[in-house]
Amino acid sequence: MTGSREWPVWVIWAVLAGASVLGFVLAEGYASPPVAATVAIILAALKIHLVFDQYMEVHWGHRPLRPILGIWLAASTVILLIGYWAA
Amino acid sequence: MREAVQADLASANSQSATDDTIPPGDSGVWVFIIADMCAFALFFVLFAAGRIAQPEVYEASRQQLDGAIGLANTLILLTSGAFMAQAVRAARKGNRAATLSGLGLALGVGLLFGITKAFEWSAKLNQGIGLTTNEFFTYYFVFTGIHFLHFVVGIGVLFALIARVRKFDLDTTQQRWIESGGAYWHMVDLLWIVLFAMLYLMRAA
Numbered sequence: 359m360t361g362s363r364e365w366p367v368w369v370i371w372a373v374l375a376g377a378s379v380l381g382f383v384l385a386e387g388y389a390s391p392p393v394a395a396t397v398a399i400i401l402a403a404l405k406i407h408l409v410f411d412q413y414m415e416v417h418w419g420h421r422p423l424r425p426i427l428g429i430w431l432a433a434s435t436v437i438l439l440i441g442y443w444a445a
Numbered sequence: 446m447r448e449a450v451q452a453d454l455a456s457a458n459s460q461s462a463t464d465d466t467i468p469p470g471d472s473g474v475w476v477f478i479i480a481d482m483c484a485f486a487l488f489f490v491l492f493a494a495g496r497i498a499q500p501e502v503y504e505a506s507r508q509q510l511d512g513a514i515g516l517a518n519t520l521i522l523l524t525s526g527a528f529m530a531q532a533v534r535a536a537r538k539g540n541r542a543a544t545l546s547g548l549g550l551a552l553g554v555g556l557l558f559g560i561t562k563a564f565e566w567s568a569k570l571n572q573g574i575g576l577t578t579n580e581f582f583t584y585y586f587v588f589t590g591i592h593f594l595h596f597v598v599g600i601g602v603l604f605a606l607i608a609r610v611r612k613f614d615l616d617t618t619q620q621r622w623i624e625s626g627g628a629y630w631h632m633v634d635l636l637w638i639v640l641f642a643m644l645y646l647m648r649a650a
Contacts, residue, residue, distance in 0.1 A: 385646035402642035441493025445500035
């Protein structure tokens with residue numbers, strides 16, 4: 359289904375878990391909360407992109423599904439960033 | 446019979462490998478997933494609007510959450526999701542044993558999420574923090590509660606998939622069921638990724 363774009367499952371897991379730990383460590387301890395929160399939100403978006411692409415196996419050829427998921431992810435990320443920065 | 450199933454699977458997989466226009470699983474599941482994710486997007490809008498209106502309340506409330514438990518829940522769902530992805534890939538290869546072990550491990554690890562969530566909620570309630578404490582905690586309990594309902598349905602789906610793989614040959618129909626269940630389970634995972642960032646990680650300056 360995914361051809362050469364398919365990554366090994368545990369490589370994906372390691373990237374997702376590492377990004378989760380990094381986001382948490384930054385949010386808990388990084389000196390600049392705005393930078394930490396922004397990076398944590400962007401890391402969450404990148405993780406979700408990876409889940410769409412590798413675990414859910416939805417590719418850009420899957421129209422209109424993949425564009426819809428992409429719009430959802432972009433909108434959710436912007437909503438969280440506005441919720442943070444406008445407060 | 447098993448050879449015929451293997452040939453059927455090989456043929457189907459060969460076709461799907463060259464057909465990059467059809468997503469895995471059933472189209473009805475994807476309609477449900479999109480609708481559900483749009484509902485959660487509205488939750489994110491509500492939360493963002495509330496945070497803009499009452500930043501101090503939201504930050505003080507966020508500090509009362511245990512980020513380590515949130516991280517543990519994230520890692521649990523990611524690990525369960527990895528086993529689910531393994532099960533889907535094994536099903537496509539017609540490997541029944543690996544499919545069953547993947548589904549079983551996805552279920553076993555996934556159940557830990559229920560335990561940690563119950564622990565976290567009970568700790569909050571014991572501290573006197575509930576649904577009506579303030580707007581942040583209203584959203585916290587409602588959003589994580591609705592997500593938990595999705596998790597419970599996902600656990601039921603995993604049980605059903607294990608029963609089907611045990612009962613039936615691992616043909617293209619079963620493969621499609623597993624792909625659909627996998628897509629749903631990954632949705633539970635990715636919604637938690639957003640909730641984790643939104644509720645636990647947005648530390649105010």
